[in-house]
Amino acid sequence: MEIGRPYSRLLLRLERLNALSLDDKQRLIDLPLKIANYSADAEVVSHGDSSSRCTLVLGGFLYSHKSIATSRRQITSFFVPGDVADLSSFYLSKVEHGISALGPTVVAFVPHSSLTEVLDRSPGLARAFWRETLMQAAISQEWIVNLGRRDAIARIAHILCELTARLQMVGLARDLAFSVPWTQMDVADASGISQVHANRVIQELRQLGLVEWDSKHVRIKDWDSLVRLASFDSDYLQSSVEADL
Numbered sequence: 001m002e003i004g005r006p007y008s009r010l011l012l013r014l015e016r017l018n019a020l021s022l023d024d025k026q027r028l029i030d031l032p033l034k035i036a037n038y039s040a041d042a043e044v045v046s047h048g049d050s051s052s053r054c055t056l057v058l059g060g061f062l063y064s065h066k067s068i069a070t071s072r073r074q075i076t077s078f079f080v081p082g083d084v085a086d087l088s089s090f091y092l093s094k095v096e097h098g099i100s101a102l103g104p105t106v107v108a109f110v111p112h113s114s115l116t117e118v119l120d121r122s123p124g125l126a127r128a129f130w131r132e133t134l135m136q137a138a139i140s141q142e143w144i145v146n147l148g149r150r151d152a153i154a155r156i157a158h159i160l161c162e163l164t165a166r167l168q169m170v171g172l173a174r175d176l177a178f179s180v181p182w183t184q185m186d187v188a189d190a191s192g193i194s195q196v197h198a199n200r201v202i203q204e205l206r207q208l209g210l211v212e213w214d215s216k217h218v219r220i221k222d223w224d225s226l227v228r229l230a231s232f233d234s235d236y237l238q239s240s241v242e243a244d245l
Contacts, residue, residue, distance in 0.1 A: 010056060035109075044100060
């Protein structure tokens with residue numbers, strides 16, 4: 001699993017939309033952290049926790065989720081390397097959803113107290129982290145539209161488009177290909193359908209010639225057609241996808 005320097009991919013994300021000084025970058029790099037490893041489906045943050053730290057994804061993937069009384073799970077977002085999965089907990093008193101590892105995952109925990117000190121000293125970093133919070137809110141809004149107004153094949157196509165864009169931001173989706181350790185049940189729970197239905201949709205995407213999808217390995221074969229199918233507009237990510245690589 002490629003990890004690199006702990007804050008390298010977070011810096012990549014922040015610098016795309018924010019002008020950070022050398023001092024800002026050094027303050028971020030100097031933040032104390034505690035690295036931890038998690039296996040697939042291990043819970044990293046519990047719903048309702050009063051958190052004193054933020055969770056930065058270094059390698060692998062996390063997902064946020066909620067379950068209703070019947071124990072049925074809804075995945076509400078995926079988090080890729082460079083994401084702070086529970087950034088809202090820095091501003092709110094409790095974590096509003098559970099966060100678990102999608103597969104083997106490495107994270108870094110950053111104390112809220114240390115982050116507060118840095119952001120108080122750096123207006124540039126404070127703006128950058130607030131913008132990250134707003135972007136996560138925009139992603140959540142798009143997921144609501146995805147689940148509420150798109151059909152099953154468009155939902156999964158949209159998830160693929162979003163993951164491609166977000167992974168490209170941090171250099172992990174070259175040639176429109178990436179690996180993600182999800183199961184068909186994970187895909188189903190992210191798109192609000194049954195596992196059987198998810199399997200049929202994945203087969204249909206293959207048959208349409210839009211993707212190569214071999215378990216954990218995905219390659220987008222026809223980006224423009226996938227975007228049209230999903231009605232995907234990357235503006236909410238403040239990003240565009242390089243499809244001609």
